[in-house]
Amino acid sequence: MRSPDRRPAPTGEFVLKARVMEPADVRRALTRVAHEIVEANKGTEDLVIVGIRTRGAPLADRVAAAIASFEGVDLPSGALDVTLYRDDVALKGPRRLEATTVPADIDGRVVVVVDDVLYTGRTIRAAFDALLDMGRPRAIRLAVLVDRGHREFPIRADHVGKNLPTAADEVVKVHLEEIDGEDAVLIGEYR
Amino acid sequence: MIKHLLSMDQLSAEEITTILDTAESLRQVTDRPIKKLPTLRGRTVCNLFYEASTRTRISFELAAKRLSADVINFSADSKSSVAKGESFKDTAWTLEAMGVDAIIVRHGSSGAPHQLSRWVKASVINAGDGAHEHPTQALLDLFSIRERFKDLEGLKVAIVGDVLHSRVARSNVKGLITMGAEIVLVGPPTLIPKEAQTWGARIESDFDSVLEDLDVCYLLRVQQERQAEQLFPSLREYASLWGLDNRRMQTMKPDALVMHPGPMNRGVEISTEVSESTRSIILDQVANGLAVRMSLLYLMLGGRSEVDEIPLEAIAQ
Numbered sequence: 001m002r003s004p005d006r007r008p009a010p011t012g013e014f015v016l017k018a019r020v021m022e023p024a025d026v027r028r029a030l031t032r033v034a035h036e037i038v039e040a041n042k043g044t045e046d047l048v049i050v051g052i053r054t055r056g057a058p059l060a061d062r063v064a065a066a067i068a069s070f071e072g073v074d075l076p077s078g079a080l081d082v083t084l085y086r087d088d089v090a091l092k093g094p095r096r097l098e099a100t101t102v103p104a105d106i107d108g109r110v111v112v113v114v115d116d117v118l119y120t121g122r123t124i125r126a127a128f129d130a131l132l133d134m135g136r137p138r139a140i141r142l143a144v145l146v147d148r149g150h151r152e153f154p155i156r157a158d159h160v161g162k163n164l165p166t167a168a169d170e171v172v173k174v175h176l177e178e179i180d181g182e183d184a185v186l187i188g189e190y191r
Numbered sequence: 192m193i194k195h196l197l198s199m200d201q202l203s204a205e206e207i208t209t210i211l212d213t214a215e216s217l218r219q220v221t222d223r224p225i226k227k228l229p230t231l232r233g234r235t236v237c238n239l240f241y242e243a244s245t246r247t248r249i250s251f252e253l254a255a256k257r258l259s260a261d262v263i264n265f266s267a268d269s270k271s272s273v274a275k276g277e278s279f280k281d282t283a284w285t286l287e288a289m290g291v292d293a294i295i296v297r298h299g300s301s302g303a304p305h306q307l308s309r310w311v312k313a314s315v316i317n318a319g320d321g322a323h324e325h326p327t328q329a330l331l332d333l334f335s336i337r338e339r340f341k342d343l344e345g346l347k348v349a350i351v352g353d354v355l356h357s358r359v360a361r362s363n364v365k366g367l368i369t370m371g372a373e374i375v376l377v378g379p380p381t382l383i384p385k386e387a388q389t390w391g392a393r394i395e396s397d398f399d400s401v402l403e404d405l406d407v408c409y410l411l412r413v414q415q416e417r418q419a420e421q422l423f424p425s426l427r428e429y430a431s432l433w434g435l436d437n438r439r440m441q442t443m444k445p446d447a448l449v450m451h452p453g454p455m456n457r458g459v460e461i462s463t464e465v466s467e468s469t470r471s472i473i474l475d476q477v478a479n480g481l482a483v484r485m486s487l488l489y490l491m492l493g494g495r496s497e498v499d500e501i502p503l504e505a506i507a508q
Binding site for chain 2: 081084085089090092093094096097098099100129133134135
């Protein structure tokens with residue numbers, strides 16, 4: 001029988017293998033991503049920054065703040081909880097929901113979706129559906145702090161903080177000041 | 192999460208909080224242009240109603256549809272198999288054979304949902320059983336109160352009227368006490384059950400004496416057929432002693448709320464002026480019922496049916 005989900009269930013203890021990004025690395029990567037977003041859009045017009053909960057949300061706020069600092073424009077930003085759109089609800093059961101705070105009007109806008117780790121692409125697929133239920137953006141772009149590969153859907157990021165080749169049984173953890181008390185990207189595995 | 196919701200006894204304060212928090216997130220969907228989520232696609236929910244209901248049935252139906260579940264409505268009326276003499280058990284097995292995932296049941300007999308839950312594999316939600324319980328009403332009431340007061344701990348709540356025959360009162364007393372509220376039951380002594388003293392609530396027959404301390408005044412519907420049983424002398428006397436009119440409302444604190452589960456008897460337990468005043472959150476209760484029922488359906492059905500129950504504490508992480 002085919003395995004419904006090849007990702008290992010997080011059992012046992014997380015064993016750290018390496019810290020691959022330190023606070024300064026995270027800051028530089030996000031600053032570059034923020035510049036890239038504005039450059040690719042040829043300015044800030046129509047941009048909306050939306051972070052995927054949990055850790056995409058503070059990242060979206062930081063990207064929006066960075067753009068505000070060098071462009072002098074406060075872009076509308078918000079957070080998206082994609083739990084109810086996931087394709088594994090029936091498999092994994094209900095999870096705690098968090099508030100969705102996407103700016104009211106995304107029709108005709110360029111929505112930049114921000115997340116911490118791009119992996120299978122399933123979360124991003126869920127985010128597309130969630131956004132399309134809220135309006136009709138002119139375009140959706142994707143910015144991530146880490147792309148760790150192993151895509152299961154034909155999805156790619158427009159802006160990547162760091163490409164991080166990993167094995168499927170490894171676990172990538174992003175820590176953020178706002179949630180975890182420090183900025184760092186860790187690789188490890190559950191044993 | 193729990194497999195069945197039969198009574199408020201089942202739920203701890205933590206579980207109630209998870210249900211209400213989830214409802215708060217789901218309520219946002221109501222403000223969107225597309226008021227639908229794909230979460231329960233492929234699931235089937237059956238409304239099995241042996242008693243008349245408008246708001247509860249519609250609220251459950253809409254909640255299930257907003258989550259993309261399929262809905263079947265079965266009313267045990269003159270056109271149904273029940274009129275042909277089908278037993279409750281055979282109806283249950285018929286629904287089971289059709290593969291429903293949840294049965295929302297309202298029945299005139301106390302304990303009918305418990306019985307049903309022993310016969311079927313589907314999840315059973317009690318939508319009112321006799322004079323026993325109506326847990327989803329209590330949850331939506333808790334949600335509506337929490338929306339105004341943030342914390343339920345220490346709130347003073349009066350539940351007024353026909354407590355004896357009220358499943359809404361029983362479920363609300365349990366839920367409110369679990370959440371730390373203080374309750375006073377007010378009404379004609381003939382309509383306050385003897386065992387109410389064991390519920391952890393205070394009992395009072397003089398409505399005016401409790402009003403000034405209240406944070407919430409919850410009025411129960413007067414079931415008019417009770418007058419025929421001579422449990423109170425007349426509707427007019429009921430209204431003058433236990434009805435909430437403008438004069439009584441003015442003696443309440445300025446931020447105190449007025450609630451009613453509906454349908455209302457205007458001019459009996461509540462005056463039109465009170466029901467339409469700014470303190471009345473009766474329509475909020477209806478709107479919140481939808482979000483709370485969506486939350487329950489998501490938490491109860493949002494997993495593979497053959498998987499063991501997922502503890503609510505795990506979801507809260």
